[in-house]
Amino acid sequence: MAKSSYEQRGSVLEVENLSLSYDGKTIIKDISFTVLDTVKVGSTQGQTVAFVGRSGRGKSTLFRALSGLEQPSTGTVKICDMGKFNGDNAHIPLKPVHEGDVGFVDQKYTLFRHKTVTQALHFAMRKSNLSEQEKTDKINVHLEAWGLKNVRNQYPNELSGGQRQRTAILEQLLSSGNFIILDEPFSGLDVGNIESVKKAFNLINGSHELNTVLFSTHDIELAIELADSIYVVGHPRLSSGELAAHGTILKHFDLKEMGLAWSTEFNGEHQALAKEIKTAMLAS
Numbered sequence: 659m660a661k662s663s664y665e666q667r668g669s670v671l672e673v674e675n676l677s678l679s680y681d682g683k684t685i686i687k688d689i690s691f692t693v694l695d696t697v698k699v700g701s702t703q704g705q706t707v708a709f710v711g712r713s714g715r716g717k718s719t720l721f722r723a724l725s726g727l728e729q730p731s732t733g734t735v736k737i738c739d740m741g742k743f744n745g746d747n748a749h750i751p752l753k754p755v756h757e758g759d760v761g762f763v764d765q766k767y768t769l770f771r772h773k774t775v776t777q778a779l780h781f782a783m784r785k786s787n788l789s790e791q792e793k794t795d796k797i798n799v800h801l802e803a804w805g806l807k808n809v810r811n812q813y814p815n816e817l818s819g820g821q822r823q824r825t826a827i828l829e830q831l832l833s834s835g836n837f838i839i840l841d842e843p844f845s846g847l848d849v850g851n852i853e854s855v856k857k858a859f860n861l862i863n864g865s866h867e868l869n870t871v872l873f874s875t876h877d878i879e880l881a882i883e884l885a886d887s888i889y890v891v892g893h894p895r896l897s898s899g900e901l902a903a904h905g906t907i908l909k910h911f912d913l914k915e916m917g918l919a920w921s922t923e924f925n926g927e928h929q930a931l932a933k934e935i936k937t938a939m940l941a942s
């Protein structure tokens with residue numbers, strides 16, 4: 659099978675020496691990584707990055723720091739500054755992240771109780787420069803594409819878990835632009851909902867070159883299927899042989915480089931990678 663050819667341009671996310679402590683207890687430490695804009699000739703290709711790791715290793719904590727919801731104890735998080743982006747993706751301007759810059763959907767996918775799906779999406783677009791008619795048109799296109807057209811006038815308590823989930827993702831997408839972080843977007847969903855959210859990933863990825871999705875999951879196969887890059891978060895082993903009490907990035911798998919990204923099949927190489935990732939997780 660021919661490997662997908664691609665190129666990498668400027669960075670859309672730069673994380674340097676990040677650490678975060680709660681009440682003097684270090685939760686995550688020594689976290690540095692960069693996400694580059696990936697370009698594929700002939701198609702719009704966003705970035706999809708998965709974070710996997712055992713429970714309590716710091717994935718959600720890392721996400722709160724990446725989205726600006728939590729001030730890190732050390733280090734910096736910089737994301738692309740769309741306001742200054744002039745289309746030259748070899749030189750993408752960056753800015754320190756602030757709360758609200760990044761769409762963040764936590765596992766509870768909280769929605770406004772008193773707003774219908776359509777009302778919530780209009781509210782999400784309140785800061786947009788589009789006219790009311792343009793907003794309505796855009797929302798309608800999304801409602802159709804995300805399978806929410808039939809429930810557009812329903813309130814959160816009248817939605818299924820998967821419909822709530824997709825509304826929450828869409829809300830973040832419409833309000834925050836090109837960067838979205840999803841904490842365990844697949845947990846608790848049925849096979850059909852999982853397919854819808856997978857489709858949502860592809861929609862996000864295909865709609866703007868700089869669109870970047872970061873997500874966490876306990877489903878390693880799903881991470882491999884969807885992501886073009888996977889980070890394993892875990893407790894590092896100290897020189898004493900014991901595991902440290904803080905989380906950090908232990909391994910990075912670049913599926914593009916390995917020729918495993920954007921694949922239509924899950925082959926033996928994907929299976930071998932799943933095994934390697936699980937082994938790394940179990941040891942941390």
Ligand SMILES: Nc1ncnc2c1ncn2[C@@H]1O[C@H](COP(=O)(O)OP(=O)(O)OP(=O)(O)O)[C@@H](O)[C@H]1O
Pocket residue numbers: 680685711712713714715716717718719720
């Ligand atoms: N607000 C907080 N105050 C103190 N400790 C916290 C706080 N939030 C999280 N922690 C601790 O930080 C560690 C990492 O938690 P975190 O939620 O980031 O893990 P996780 O990798 O997302 O786990 P899971 O896979 O179960 O969601 C845990 O030991 C947790 O108890």
Ligand SMILES: [Mg+2]
Pocket residue numbers: 717718719841
């Ligand atoms: Mg978590």
